[in-house]
Amino acid sequence: MAESSSTGDRKQVVIVGGGFGGVRAAKALAGADVDVTLVDRTNHHLFQPLLYQVATGILSPGLIAPALRRVVKGQKNTRTLLAEVYDIDVDNRVVRSLGPNAQHIDLPYDYLVVAGGAGHAYFGHDEWAQYAPGMKSIEDARMLRSQILGSYELAELSTDDKEREALLTFVVVGAGPTGVEITGQLAELAQYVLPEEYRSIDTRQAKIILLDAAPSVLPPFDPKLQRYTQRRLEKMGVEIRLNTAATDMDAESITVKGPAGVDTIVSRTKIWAAGVKASPLATTLAKATGTETDRAGRLAVDPDCSVPNAEGVYAIGDMVSTVDRLPGVAQVAMQQGTYVGKQIVNRLKGDTTTPAPFKYFDKGSMATIGARQAVADAMGLKLTGWPAYLLWCYVHVAFLIGWGNRLGTLYNWVRSLRYARNRGHRLIDMTGAKAVAEQHEAA
Amino acid sequence: MAESSSTGDRKQVVIVGGGFGGVRAAKALAGADVDVTLVDRTNHHLFQPLLYQVATGILSPGLIAPALRRVVKGQKNTRTLLAEVYDIDVDNRVVRSLGPNAQHIDLPYDYLVVAGGAGHAYFGHDEWAQYAPGMKSIEDARMLRSQILGSYELAELSTDDKEREALLTFVVVGAGPTGVEITGQLAELAQYVLPEEYRSIDTRQAKIILLDAAPSVLPPFDPKLQRYTQRRLEKMGVEIRLNTAATDMDAESITVKGPAGVDTIVSRTKIWAAGVKASPLATTLAKATGTETDRAGRLAVDPDCSVPNAEGVYAIGDMVSTVDRLPGVAQVAMQQGTYVGKQIVNRLKGDTTTPAPFKYFDKGSMATIGARQAVADAMGLKLTGWPAYLLWCYVHVAFLIGWGNRLGTLYNWVRSLRYARNRGHRLIDMTGAKAVAEQHEAA
Numbered sequence: 075m076a077e078s079s080s081t082g083d084r085k086q087v088v089i090v091g092g093g094f095g096g097v098r099a100a101k102a103l104a105g106a107d108v109d110v111t112l113v114d115r116t117n118h119h120l121f122q123p124l125l126y127q128v129a130t131g132i133l134s135p136g137l138i139a140p141a142l143r144r145v146v147k148g149q150k151n152t153r154t155l156l157a158e159v160y161d162i163d164v165d166n167r168v169v170r171s172l173g174p175n176a177q178h179i180d181l182p183y184d185y186l187v188v189a190g191g192a193g194h195a196y197f198g199h200d201e202w203a204q205y206a207p208g209m210k211s212i213e214d215a216r217m218l219r220s221q222i223l224g225s226y227e228l229a230e231l232s233t234d235d236k237e238r239e240a241l242l243t244f245v246v247v248g249a250g251p252t253g254v255e256i257t258g259q260l261a262e263l264a265q266y267v268l269p270e271e272y273r274s275i276d277t278r279q280a281k282i283i284l285l286d287a288a289p290s291v292l293p294p295f296d297p298k299l300q301r302y303t304q305r306r307l308e309k310m311g312v313e314i315r316l317n318t319a320a321t322d323m324d325a326e327s328i329t330v331k332g333p334a335g336v337d338t339i340v341s342r343t344k345i346w347a348a349g350v351k352a353s354p355l356a357t358t359l360a361k362a363t364g365t366e367t368d369r370a371g372r373l374a375v376d377p378d379c380s381v382p383n384a385e386g387v388y389a390i391g392d393m394v395s396t397v398d399r400l401p402g403v404a405q406v407a408m409q410q411g412t413y414v415g416k417q418i419v420n421r422l423k424g425d426t427t428t429p430a431p432f433k434y435f436d437k438g439s440m441a442t443i444g445a446r447q448a449v450a451d452a453m454g455l456k457l458t459g460w461p462a463y464l465l466w467c468y469v470h471v472a473f474l475i476g477w478g479n480r481l482g483t484l485y486n487w488v489r490s491l492r493y494a495r496n497r498g499h500r501l502i503d504m505t506g507a508k509a510v511a512e513q514h515e516a517a
Numbered sequence: 518m519a520e521s522s523s524t525g526d527r528k529q530v531v532i533v534g535g536g537f538g539g540v541r542a543a544k545a546l547a548g549a550d551v552d553v554t555l556v557d558r559t560n561h562h563l564f565q566p567l568l569y570q571v572a573t574g575i576l577s578p579g580l581i582a583p584a585l586r587r588v589v590k591g592q593k594n595t596r597t598l599l600a601e602v603y604d605i606d607v608d609n610r611v612v613r614s615l616g617p618n619a620q621h622i623d624l625p626y627d628y629l630v631v632a633g634g635a636g637h638a639y640f641g642h643d644e645w646a647q648y649a650p651g652m653k654s655i656e657d658a659r660m661l662r663s664q665i666l667g668s669y670e671l672a673e674l675s676t677d678d679k680e681r682e683a684l685l686t687f688v689v690v691g692a693g694p695t696g697v698e699i700t701g702q703l704a705e706l707a708q709y710v711l712p713e714e715y716r717s718i719d720t721r722q723a724k725i726i727l728l729d730a731a732p733s734v735l736p737p738f739d740p741k742l743q744r745y746t747q748r749r750l751e752k753m754g755v756e757i758r759l760n761t762a763a764t765d766m767d768a769e770s771i772t773v774k775g776p777a778g779v780d781t782i783v784s785r786t787k788i789w790a791a792g793v794k795a796s797p798l799a800t801t802l803a804k805a806t807g808t809e810t811d812r813a814g815r816l817a818v819d820p821d822c823s824v825p826n827a828e829g830v831y832a833i834g835d836m837v838s839t840v841d842r843l844p845g846v847a848q849v850a851m852q853q854g855t856y857v858g859k860q861i862v863n864r865l866k867g868d869t870t871t872p873a874p875f876k877y878f879d880k881g882s883m884a885t886i887g888a889r890q891a892v893a894d895a896m897g898l899k900l901t902g903w904p905a906y907l908l909w910c911y912v913h914v915a916f917l918i919g920w921g922n923r924l925g926t927l928y929n930w931v932r933s934l935r936y937a938r939n940r941g942h943r944l945i946d947m948t949g950a951k952a953v954a955e956q957h958e959a960a
Binding site: 478 | 561578582714
């Protein structure tokens with residue numbers, strides 16, 4: 075059943091993806107004399123930078139995943155569509171999608187914004203995905219939460235020293251902000267949250283290993299902040315292995331190659347925070363328009379974020395590469411979304427001049443290490459400790475969508491500080507203890 | 518691999534089930550000179566009376582499901598075990614369970630408290646379970662949430678009037694407190710929360726039907742409160758069919774028989790809030806001891822909650838029946854848990870006298886209808902409206918475990934009041950829009 079989206083004679087704007095870029099593009103079109111359709115394969119926007127806090131029990135999924143309908147509720151020219159886009163026909167200007175009932179839904183467009191984001195890249199080892207899951211969706215985070223907490227449950231039950239060691243060794247691959255942040259929380263769990271709850275094991279004995287092929291943690295940060303981060307993590311018991319890359323892995327172990335040679339670490343839980351790969355929609359667009367993609371599958375867009383050889387089509391965020399090699403962060407996607415949305419508004423008004431190229435305003439970078447510990451490199455300042463942590467809290471809360479989620483998130487952060495040493499959201503998914511074992515069998 | 522739980526010469530107390538009864542029994546044994554093992558097949562305690570609020574997006578699952586380890590963290594004589602009990606050997610005094618890795622774990626006991634709770638009963642139509650899910654676990658509530666919210670998503674996409682009607686008709690079977698409460702929230706969603714978010718459908722046109730074989734809603738309540746509840750629900754657009762029972766159902770419809778004869782209602786979402794059936798452990802114990810079970814599979818225990826012909830074994834909560842026919846509510850299970858825990862403490866101290874029979878102190882019953890509307894029948898008072906709603910809030914928050922969860926729950930209630938008209942936790946489970954369709958295909 076093909077359904078047309080056209081509801082009148084107004085121009086049609088289709089936005090693919092309800093992440094940071096897509097939502098900002100939609101917001102920029104509020105009040106414009108167009109019909110906007112925001113398509114996403116889930117029913118929620120997702121604040122990906124906080125997924126690691128769902129995976130470690132601090133936040134409930136709902137706080138970082140508001141319903142997309144709610145986000146654009148007040149925007150009367152915008153409708154939300156739950157469907158998965160599988161093709162873009164740039165010649166006929168139609169987006170082809172599949173609804174939840176596998177019904178085909180065709181969306182004709184005058185302007186199109188593709189903001190499909192990115193998934194994980196395993197450097198040619200796609201089979202590693204099953205052993206070292208990453209965090210890109212609520213499902214990923216929930217599964218990782220079950221695996222992390224489930225490991226302690228299984229270790230408590232185990233009578234085999236070797237098995238217990240495998241269960242209590244956590245390896246994080248990739249020491250960028252995401253890798254550092256999840257590592258810090260794994261250490262917080264083991265050192266401060268869980269110890270008093272177990273009777274047969276000492277959770278403080280858990281081994282937490284962070285590795286990266288680069289010579290330092292947080293590669294793009296200032297060396298002073300890198301050193302601080304490394305010191306703090308080591309103080310929390312984390313073993314950091316630099317110049318070290320994963321070369322192989324299976325359900326029970328991971329093999330790494332570093333300065334000291336090749337080493338096989340027995341570990342049931344590996345977490346992937348290394349490479350990313352653009353949404354397949356980048357390749358779809360590249361093929362349709364004869365445009366290039368880079369090694370990470372990102373589409374090379376023009377300086378105004380338009381897709382070459384595709385009239386009215388823009389692509390933004392983690393799925394594109396620009397000449398100035400911008401990082402794959404929320405800020406870039408958000409600013410591009412607003413930029414592209416405004417451009418469409420101008421063109422709807424009849425403006426045909428070539429727009430000024432997109433310019434990224436870098437507000438800085440930051441990462442949390444543990445409770446009350448963070449590093450921030452913003453506006454010329456290099457902050458560590460409490461000041462960096464407070465700045466980090468402020469920025470992350472400010473960019474959450476909805477006051478309800480902001481307050482709720484702050485509330486859970488207070489609960490997670492060390493005086494309370496609590497994690498409010500520690501469900502192991504699926505009824506029945508067997509689920510935990512299945513996670514491991516699947517992994 | 519059989520594992521013995523014995524960790525010394527101290528007496529062993531095993532508690533099966535971490536619900537209201539089991540947790541209270543464990544708490545009563547705090548500080549006693551015994552080893553307590555609390556076994557549950559999930560890693561959390563569950564506040565079942567608020568599951569309907571998870572199913573309708575008000576509360577996040579974590580708020581009503583604190584980790585069991587956390588609950589008994591401070592009780593040094595108590596350990597928590599994630600395993601499913603499949604048999605009880607009363608002759609050899611061993612509980613047999615299966616851990617997450619399918620490892621056999623045998624738990625020898627000196628005293629045993631079985632608090633396995635209850636599941637749903639479909640009056641001899643077990644096949645209805647797939648069409649009309651009930652709410653007994655976090656998984657149930659999450660699935661129902663996906664189905665309810667997914668129905669609106671599918672209706673928004675549908676171009677078929679008949680299909681849209683089926684998607685927007687919600688039938689709740691059973692008008693006890695749970696049935697009334699979920700019905701009220703379905704009406705709140707349709708009338709106040711969702712209308713402004715949809716473009717193709719008017720969510721206020723959703724049909725919400727509540728049916729019960731009894732001649733009134735909330736059968737055990739005072740007639741004045743019954744009439745108030747019925748009036749309020751009808752004012753919120755709910756169609757109430759009394760003296761009406763389900764006679765058949767499938768994925769697309771439900772057939773009911775009432776005063777006006779037989780009627781088939783086209784409806785994709787049916788919710789079961791009618792009969793309950795005791796945990797299979799009741800039958801296990803009945804067979805092992807030659808004790809009776811009633812029609813709902815509940816074990817007939819002695820007046821002191823002990824299981825006849827099984828030395829040192831007690832059974833409590835929804836899985837047992839007593840001579841005074843107590844209702845299957847949290848209060849009964851909690852009071853029985855404390856009672857049994859204290860009894861074990863006394864017997865450990867050498868007290869061999871016959872204990873005074875268990876006496877239930879009825880603190881009253883209550884149910885919410887919608888925001889700021891409830892009925893309460895407590896301590897001789899019959900309350901409605903705001904006063905009943907506030908009392909309901911107070912009681913439910915007071916019995917939640919942990920200050921963090923109490924405050925978090927209160928916070929979400931404020932968010933859900935009509936001035937905000939929000940529901941903070943509206944995730945449709947599983948990445949990809951296909952999940953919604955799969956829910957319906959499965960249902």
